[in-house]
Amino acid sequence: MGRLFALLLLALPVFRAFGQKDPATWHVLIEPTFMHPEVSFPIPDATRTVLVPGYMGDDGDPVYFTKKDWDALGLRWDAFRARAAGNATEKKVSGQLVRDHNKVVQYAVFGSRSPLTATMVLDPGFLAKFQTIFGSTILVAIPDRYTVYVFPRLASDYKDYSGLILGEYHDSTYPVSTEVFEISSAGLRAIGLFDDD
Secondary structure: OHHHHHHHHHHHHHHHHHHHOOOOHEEEEEEEEEOOOOEEEEEOOOOOEEEEEEEEEEOOOOEOOOHHHHHHOOOHHHHHHHHHHOOOOOOOEEEEEEOOOOOOOEEEEOOOOOOHHHHHHHHOOHHHHHHHHHHOOOEEEEEEEOOEEEEEEEOOOHHHHHHHHHHHHHHHOOOOOOEEEEEEEEEEEEEEEEEOO
């Protein structure tokens, strides 16, 4: 019994060090490069947006891993992503299809109060939700943590919505990106920018 107690005392600093960094709270965040996270990983072809290992803080907001804490985990990025993928949270994200005057769907918009809303685009099943509407490749805009726009890749006039996307980006307390992302069976990559012209 005394030996077990001694082992628990030795382990206590480890549990304290992890605190909110419990693996059940891990998430891969999509964040702007201007936030200068200590640890980040690239999105193919993106220049203004990165993937960041994080966890949910006590206040319910995402927190970036520091370099020290990341190194202490001793995990490869792929292993972290796989572990974090198991933490899909019920975001209760409401969606809406926006149609033109001919009732043709132009885009879908999703939003919620969850600061993890933007991470929904990393879900392996995200693309499948839109294949019957938009086809096998979609375009995504993520102006802030709480909003995701989805456009068809083919015959898309997504640039017509630059003002809308940029307005939300500039007005947000937690902006994410002005980049346009493509999601296909190959994964997520950046393909351009919404411009202020």
